[in-house]
Amino acid sequence: MSRTIRTLLGVTAAAGIVALGVPALSAAANASTMSAGTFDEVRQDRPFLFNYTFNGHLKVAGGNFTMGGRVFLTVKYNSGRAAFSKWQIARPHSITPGGAIYVDTTIAAPCAGSKNGYARAYDEATNRWSARLPVSICQRID
Numbered sequence: 001m002s003r004t005i006r007t008l009l010g011v012t013a014a015a016g017i018v019a020l021g022v023p024a025l026s027a028a029a030n031a032s033t034m035s036a037g038t039f040d041e042v043r044q045d046r047p048f049l050f051n052y053t054f055n056g057h058l059k060v061a062g063g064n065f066t067m068g069g070r071v072f073l074t075v076k077y078n079s080g081r082a083a084f085s086k087w088q089i090a091r092p093h094s095i096t097p098g099g100a101i102y103v104d105t106t107i108a109a110p111c112a113g114s115k116n117g118y119a120r121a122y123d124e125a126t127n128r129w130s131a132r133l134p135v136s137i138c139q140r141i142d
Contacts, residue, residue, distance in 0.1 A: 063097045069126075072086075
Protein backbone atom coordinates (compact mmCIF):
# COMPACT_ATOMS: atom_id res chain seq x y z
CA MET A 1 0.00 0.00 0.00
CA SER A 2 2.82 2.42 0.76
CA ARG A 3 4.18 1.74 -2.72
CA THR A 4 0.84 2.78 -4.23
CA ILE A 5 0.79 6.00 -2.17
CA ARG A 6 4.39 6.80 -3.17
CA THR A 7 3.51 6.20 -6.80
CA LEU A 8 0.45 8.45 -6.57
CA LEU A 9 2.40 11.16 -4.76
CA GLY A 10 5.17 10.94 -7.33
CA VAL A 11 2.68 11.34 -10.19
CA THR A 12 0.97 14.26 -8.41
CA ALA A 13 4.30 15.98 -7.71
CA ALA A 14 5.43 15.47 -11.31
CA ALA A 15 2.11 16.84 -12.62
CA GLY A 16 2.49 19.87 -10.34
CA ILE A 17 6.00 20.54 -11.63
CA VAL A 18 4.88 20.24 -15.24
CA ALA A 19 1.88 22.50 -14.57
CA LEU A 20 4.14 25.09 -12.94
CA GLY A 21 6.73 24.81 -15.70
CA VAL A 22 4.36 25.28 -18.62
CA PRO A 23 3.53 28.97 -18.00
CA ALA A 24 7.19 29.76 -17.43
CA LEU A 25 8.17 28.04 -20.67
CA SER A 26 5.46 29.77 -22.66
CA ALA A 27 6.43 33.19 -21.27
CA ALA A 28 10.06 32.56 -22.15
CA ALA A 29 9.09 31.43 -25.62
CA ASN A 30 6.98 34.56 -26.12
CA ALA A 31 9.84 36.80 -24.99
CA SER A 32 12.38 35.11 -27.22
CA THR A 33 10.17 35.35 -30.31
CA MET A 34 9.46 39.06 -29.90
CA SER A 35 9.81 40.86 -33.21
CA ALA A 36 10.94 44.41 -33.92
CA GLY A 37 7.28 45.38 -34.41
CA THR A 38 6.54 44.85 -30.71
CA PHE A 39 8.91 47.48 -29.32
CA ASP A 40 5.93 49.77 -28.65
CA GLU A 41 4.58 47.14 -26.25
CA VAL A 42 7.93 46.87 -24.46
CA ARG A 43 8.33 50.64 -24.32
CA GLN A 44 5.12 50.90 -22.28
CA ASP A 45 6.95 49.34 -19.32
CA ARG A 46 8.50 51.83 -16.93
CA PRO A 47 12.07 52.79 -17.82
CA PHE A 48 14.66 51.34 -15.44
CA LEU A 49 18.30 51.95 -14.57
CA PHE A 50 21.19 49.92 -13.19
CA ASN A 51 24.81 50.79 -12.53
CA TYR A 52 28.22 49.18 -12.58
CA THR A 53 31.86 50.20 -12.38
CA PHE A 54 34.28 49.96 -15.26
CA ASN A 55 37.67 51.55 -15.82
CA GLY A 56 37.43 53.63 -12.63
CA HIS A 57 34.12 55.30 -13.53
CA LEU A 58 30.49 54.92 -12.60
CA LYS A 59 28.51 53.52 -15.54
CA VAL A 60 24.73 53.96 -15.65
CA ALA A 61 22.60 51.93 -18.02
CA GLY A 62 18.93 51.22 -18.48
CA GLY A 63 16.13 50.02 -20.68
CA ASN A 64 12.48 50.32 -21.70
CA PHE A 65 13.10 53.70 -23.33
CA THR A 66 11.69 54.72 -26.72
CA MET A 67 13.80 53.09 -29.42
CA GLY A 68 15.74 55.82 -31.25
CA GLY A 69 14.44 58.46 -28.85
CA ARG A 70 16.38 60.93 -26.75
CA VAL A 71 16.96 60.09 -23.08
CA PHE A 72 18.27 62.55 -20.50
CA LEU A 73 20.38 60.92 -17.78
CA THR A 74 21.16 62.84 -14.63
CA VAL A 75 23.14 61.87 -11.54
CA LYS A 76 22.46 64.07 -8.53
CA TYR A 77 23.43 64.31 -4.90
CA ASN A 78 20.56 63.66 -2.50
CA SER A 79 20.50 67.43 -1.93
CA GLY A 80 19.46 67.89 -5.58
CA ARG A 81 22.77 69.30 -6.84
CA ALA A 82 23.73 67.78 -10.20
CA ALA A 83 26.96 65.79 -10.42
CA PHE A 84 26.59 64.64 -14.04
CA SER A 85 24.07 64.84 -16.88
CA LYS A 86 23.97 63.85 -20.54
CA TRP A 87 21.52 63.33 -23.42
CA GLN A 88 21.74 59.87 -25.00
CA ILE A 89 19.92 58.11 -27.87
CA ALA A 90 18.19 54.84 -26.87
CA ARG A 91 19.39 51.97 -29.05
CA PRO A 92 18.61 48.24 -29.27
CA HIS A 93 20.68 45.96 -27.05
CA SER A 94 20.74 42.18 -27.02
CA ILE A 95 20.00 41.77 -23.29
CA THR A 96 18.24 45.02 -22.35
CA PRO A 97 14.54 45.36 -23.24
CA GLY A 98 13.23 48.27 -25.30
CA GLY A 99 15.55 51.12 -26.15
CA ALA A 100 18.71 50.91 -24.03
CA ILE A 101 21.25 53.47 -22.85
CA TYR A 102 24.76 52.81 -21.56
CA VAL A 103 26.47 55.95 -20.25
CA ASP A 104 30.03 56.37 -19.01
CA THR A 105 29.92 59.15 -16.39
CA THR A 106 32.83 61.24 -15.16
CA ILE A 107 32.14 60.12 -11.57
CA ALA A 108 34.90 58.07 -9.96
CA ALA A 109 34.03 54.52 -8.92
CA PRO A 110 34.08 52.32 -6.98
CA CYS A 111 33.28 54.68 -4.18
CA ALA A 112 33.43 53.87 -0.47
CA GLY A 113 30.66 55.20 1.67
CA SER A 114 26.92 55.47 1.59
CA LYS A 115 24.60 56.08 -1.33
CA ASN A 116 24.73 59.87 -1.23
CA GLY A 117 23.07 60.39 -4.60
CA TYR A 118 20.85 58.95 -7.27
CA ALA A 119 20.57 58.53 -11.02
CA ARG A 120 17.42 59.13 -13.02
CA ALA A 121 16.61 59.07 -16.73
CA TYR A 122 13.92 60.91 -18.67
CA ASP A 123 12.40 59.48 -21.88
CA GLU A 124 11.61 62.56 -23.97
CA ALA A 125 9.14 60.77 -26.28
CA THR A 126 6.92 59.45 -23.48
CA ASN A 127 7.56 62.17 -20.85
CA ARG A 128 8.37 59.42 -18.34
CA TRP A 129 11.09 59.30 -15.70
CA SER A 130 12.74 56.13 -14.46
CA ALA A 131 12.67 55.41 -10.77
CA ARG A 132 15.57 56.82 -8.74
CA LEU A 133 18.58 54.54 -8.62
CA PRO A 134 20.65 55.13 -5.45
CA VAL A 135 24.36 55.59 -6.23
CA SER A 136 27.53 56.64 -4.42
CA ILE A 137 29.09 59.84 -5.71
CA CYS A 138 32.70 60.56 -4.84
CA GLN A 139 35.47 62.71 -6.18
CA ARG A 140 38.83 61.22 -7.00
CA ILE A 141 41.72 62.73 -5.06
CA ASP A 142 45.08 62.06 -6.70
